[in-house]
Amino acid sequence: MADLLALCAFNAAYAQAIDNDALEQWPSFFTEDCLYRITNAENEREGLPSGVVYADSRAMLEDRIAALREANIYERQRYRHLLGIPVVESADAQGTVARTPFLVARIMHTGETTVFASGEYRDRFRQVGGKLLLAERVAVCDSTVTDTLLALPL
Amino acid sequence: MADLLALCAFNAAYAQAIDNDALEQWPSFFTEDCLYRITNAENEREGLPSGVVYADSRAMLEDRIAALREANIYERQRYRHLLGIPVVESADAQGTVARTPFLVARIMHTGETTVFASGEYRDRFRQVGGKLLLAERVAVCDSTVTDTLLALPL
């Protein structure tokens, strides 16, 4: 159960980095050879590649943030992540496999706030040098149409 | 406090079963002679029966799921529950009484996501054979008009 709280604290810090425009911190939540994908429930169930966002190293995540900065996307919108408590599926020497529900609100410059995305993270956590990191995070969106709007990380 | 985390983990698994279309698992979160109701804050305050959803046994919950499957309701919409941390009101040999806020997003097949329901669970948990189960869950919705749209469990 202490582990569950550690996962909660990790996810809270992860969400805060994104929502408070500290995007450069975002890759540091992953292992160097991580897997990060965004897909939707329908594609994931049928084993289809999502084609939306795919990265298989921390370096690719860093590139993505650099591209977002160049596009200056943050000026026009903010995100607010609300995360649930993880459901731990397994935990052993290889790491911890867990699922965590998310709801992301998007706040446009006009002030309008909408539910931008919902879904669940399907994660594999690993301890590296005593630090909890994401070896894998697949953000499975509930909606199939979130994709076209994706900008900031989920 | 360890108990609080156990309640959190229970609720997370409960929500995941519903949101990931494992509805057949849903009755297993309840005791055999459970009480499950959905009502709204106004009716509950005035002591009125809600008339929306009422079940006083796990068998009735199973019937409800079978009916939902027959209606094939899941094809047309998905739910995403975001739950807060429970507020524990009492905990003794009879069980644990707690309230937990919920927000449920509904994702239509068109992709549109809206806040479908908000409210709080008013729960009585019991340990049965070392396992935490719901002896009672009353889902008190904030809105009086949620009712007509109810399909999947809250």
Next chain:
Amino acid sequence: MADLLALCAFNAAYAQAIDNDALEQWPSFFTEDCLYRITNAENEREGLPSGVVYADSRAMLEDRIAALREANIYERQRYRHLLGIPVVESADAQGTVARTPFLVARIMHTGETTVFASGEYRDRFRQVGGKLLLAERVAVCDSTVTDTLLALPL
């Protein structure tokens, strides 16, 4: 980590008092010489005063609730707070500094539910007589236009 759970429990009780119309309890979550402000991310980043809600004592919070009761605002709307897990920035003899994301749904009398506000609490907690209290809570809204609608406490 045990402390983190205590913060979660505190915030859950705080939100419940507001959402369940026990507004008179709200000031009791603060120290007597507390600071409570509502502002938005843009003003806060530029160091501007928000001008929306400002109170520097528990007595002022009590006055605010009395005014809300007089305006009878609760008849026309309900709030539902969904709070995330706090990110603890520091914890020492002076207290605990933490940030907690919030999402607040507003339920109008017509039943319509919208995302009313999102943001984060920037808090300083203190132990007073063995009890956790807020010495400071700044509710930083993501949107600059939430302000004009503010009624119940965040």
